[in-house]
Amino acid sequence: MLDLERHRELLRQCSIAAALEAVGERWSFLILRGAFNGLHHFEEFQTTLGIARNILSNRLVRLVENGILERVPDAADRRKVSYRLTDKGRDLLPVLLSLRQWGERWLSGKPSNPVLVDRLSRQPIQPMSVRAADGRVLGLNELEWIDRSEVPPAP
Amino acid sequence: MLDLERHRELLRQCSIAAALEAVGERWSFLILRGAFNGLHHFEEFQTTLGIARNILSNRLVRLVENGILERVPDAADRRKVSYRLTDKGRDLLPVLLSLRQWGERWLSGKPSNPVLVDRLSRQPIQPMSVRAADGRVLGLNELEWIDRSEVPPAP
DNA sequence: CCTGTTAGTTGCGTAGCGCAACCTATATTT
DNA sequence: AAATATAGGTTGCGCTACGCAACTAACAGG
Numbered sequence: 001m002l003d004l005e006r007h008r009e010l011l012r013q014c015s016i017a018a019a020l021e022a023v024g025e026r027w028s029f030l031i032l033r034g035a036f037n038g039l040h041h042f043e044e045f046q047t048t049l050g051i052a053r054n055i056l057s058n059r060l061v062r063l064v065e066n067g068i069l070e071r072v073p074d075a076a077d078r079r080k081v082s083y084r085l086t087d088k089g090r091d092l093l094p095v096l097l098s099l100r101q102w103g104e105r106w107l108s109g110k111p112s113n114p115v116l117v118d119r120l121s122r123q124p125i126q127p128m129s130v131r132a133a134d135g136r137v138l139g140l141n142e143l144e145w146i147d148r149s150e151v152p153p154a155p
Numbered sequence: 156m157l158d159l160e161r162h163r164e165l166l167r168q169c170s171i172a173a174a175l176e177a178v179g180e181r182w183s184f185l186i187l188r189g190a191f192n193g194l195h196h197f198e199e200f201q202t203t204l205g206i207a208r209n210i211l212s213n214r215l216v217r218l219v220e221n222g223i224l225e226r227v228p229d230a231a232d233r234r235k236v237s238y239r240l241t242d243k244g245r246d247l248l249p250v251l252l253s254l255r256q257w258g259e260r261w262l263s264g265k266p267s268n269p270v271l272v273d274r275l276s277r278q279p280i281q282p283m284s285v286r287a288a289d290g291r292v293l294g295l296n297e298l299e300w301i302d303r304s305e306v307p308p309a310p
Numbered sequence: 311c312c313t314g315t316t317a318g319t320t321g322c323g324t325a326g327c328g329c330a331a332c333c334t335a336t337a338t339t340t
Numbered sequence: 341a342a343a344t345a346t347a348g349g350t351t352g353c354g355c356t357a358c359g360c361a362a363c364t365a366a367c368a369g370g
Contacts, residue, residue, distance in 0.1 A: 014188065014255065014258075014267060015255050015257075015258025015259045015262055015263045015267050016184060016185065016188050016251065016254050016255045016258060017185060017258075018258045018262040018263055019254045019255070019257055019258035019262060020181075020184055020185070020254070022262065024181065024184070025326090026175075026179065026326085026327075027327095029171060029175055029179070030171065030172060030175070033169065033171050037300065041347075041348085042347065042348050042349075043346085043347065043348075046348095051328090052327070052328045052329065052330095053329090053330095053348085053349070053350085054327085054328080054329090054349085054350070054351080055326090055327060055328070056349090057348080057349055057350075058326095058327095067261075077336080077337070077346095077347085078335080078336060078337090079335065079336050079337070079346065079347045079348070080336095080346095080347065080348085081347080081348065081349095088261045090295050091257060091260065091261065092257055093285060093295060094249075094253040094256075094257070094283040094284060094285060095250065095253040095254050095257060096171065097285060098249040098250040098253045098283070099171050099174045099175070099250050100169065100170050100171045100174070101249075102170075102174055102246055102247055102249070102250060103169075103170025103171060103172075103173045103174035104170045105246065106222075106243045106246065107170055107173040107174060107177065108170045108173055111303070112169060112170050113302060113303045114300040114301055114302055114303070115300070115301060115302070115303050115306060116285075116298055116299070116300055117298070117299055117300075117301050117306065118287035118288065118291070118293055118297065118298070119296075119297050119298060119299045120287070120297065121287060121288060121289070121310070122299075122301070122305075122306065122307050123287065123288040123306065123307070123309060123310075124288070124306060125285050125286060125287060125288075125293065125298070126285075126286045126287070126288060126290075128249040128253070128283055128285070129249060130248060130249060130252060130271075130280050130281075130283070131280060131281045132273035132275070132276060132278065132280060132281070133273065133276060133278045133279070133280075133281060134276070135281075135290070136273070138273055138280065140245050140248060141274075142273065142274050142275065143271055143272070143273070143274060143280070144271070144272055144274045144277075145192060145193075145269040145270070145271055145272075146269055146270060146272055146277070147268060147269055147270070148266070148268045148269070148270050150277075151270060151272065151277065151278065151279060152277050152278070154278060155276070155278075180357090181357090181358075182358095196316075196317085197316065197317050197318075198315085198316060198317075201317095206359090207358075207359045207360060207361095208317085208318070208319085208360090208361095209318085209319070209320085209358085209359080209360090210357090210358065210359070211318090212317080212318055212319075213357095213358095232315095232316085232367080232368070233366080233367065233368090234315070234316045234317070234366065234367045234368070235315095235316065235317085235367095236316080236317070236318095
C-alpha cells in the first residue's frame with residue numbers, strides 16, 4: 001500500500017479530474033445517454049430530456065469543443081444540425097453503462113428498459129466489472145494500488 | 156432499432172438519472188476517488204482535494220445519506236470521524252475506473268499513477284469494456300438496444 | 311488550563327442553472 | 341410573394357449552488 005503523502009501528489013494529477021472537466025457538468029451525462037440512444041437534434045434533446053434551452057445550447061457547445069460530439073450541418077435542410085458522437089464520445093460507453101448498472105442494482109432495483117444486447121446472440125451484455133489480465137473478475141480485496149515503477153514485467 | 160417516441164418514454168425513467176442524483180454533483184466523484192485511494196477523514200479529503208470545507212461537509216452528508224459512505228466515529232479519539240465506503244459505494248469502482256481510463260486515453264494521453272493491479276499477478280487490470288454473455292468484447296456496432304420483452308430465452 | 315487538532319458552520323460574494331420570452335434563418339403553405 | 345411554421349439558438353432575470361475565509365465546538369495532549 002502506498003502511504004498517504006504519496007497518494008496526495010498523485011491524486012492531483014489524476015485523469016478523473018480531467019475527465020470530469022469535460023463531462024462532469026450537470027446535464028452532460030444525460031445528453032450523452034440521449035446521443036447513445038439515437039438522439040441527434042437540438043429539439044430532440046430538449047423535448048426528451050426537458051432541459052432548459054440555454055443550458056442545452058451551452059452543453060452542446062462544450063461537448064463539441066471537447067471533441068465528444070461533432071456538429072454536422074444537414075445538407076438537405078440547412079436549418080438542421082445533427083450532433084453525433086465522435087470516437088472519443090463513443091468511448092464513453094463503459095462509463096455510461098457502469099453508471100446505469102449501478103443505478104439498476106442500488107437505486108431502481110430493477111433491470112431497466114431498453115436493454116443493451118449483443119447483436120449476434122441477442123443476449124444482454126454482462127455487468128461491467130474489473131478484470132485481471134488473465135480475465136478473472138476481481139473484487140476490491142483482490143486489488144491494490146501500486147506505483148507504476150513497481151509493476152513487474154509481464155510473464 | 157426502437158423508434159424515437161418509444162425511447163423518450165424509457166429515457167425518463169432511466170437509472171442513469173437516478174445515479175447522477177446520488178453522485179452527480181461537482182465534487183462527489185473526486186471524493187469517492189479519494190475514498191478508494193484510502194482517504195478516511197475530513198481533513199484528509201480537504202487538504203488532498205483542495206475542496207472548500209463547507210462543500211466537503213455538505214457532500215459527505217449527502218454521500219452518507221445516499222448510503223455510499225458510512226460515518227464511523229472513532230472510539231479512541233471522539234473528535235475523529237472515519238468515512239468509509241459501503242458495499243454500495245465500493246460497487247461504484249467500475250464507474251470510477253471507466254472514467255479514469257477514458258481520461259487516460261483521450262485527455263492526459265498517458266497511463267497515470269498509481270496503477271491498479273491484480274494482487275495475485277501484480278499486473279495492471281484490463282481496460283473496462285462491454286462484453287457479451289460469452290465474454291467477447293463488443294464494440295458499438297455489435298450492440299443494439301432492444302425492449303426487454305424481445306430478449307430471447309438463454310440458449 | 312492552555313494550545314493544537316478535528317470536524318464542522320456562518321457570512322458573503324460569484325458562478326452556474328432554470329424558465330419564459332425573444333430572435334434569426336430557413337422551409338413550407340397559400 | 342406573403343404568411344406561417346420549424347430548427348436552433350440567445351437574452352434577461354431570478355434562484356440555487358459553489359468557493360473562500362473566518363469563526364465555532366468538542367475534544368486531546370501536555
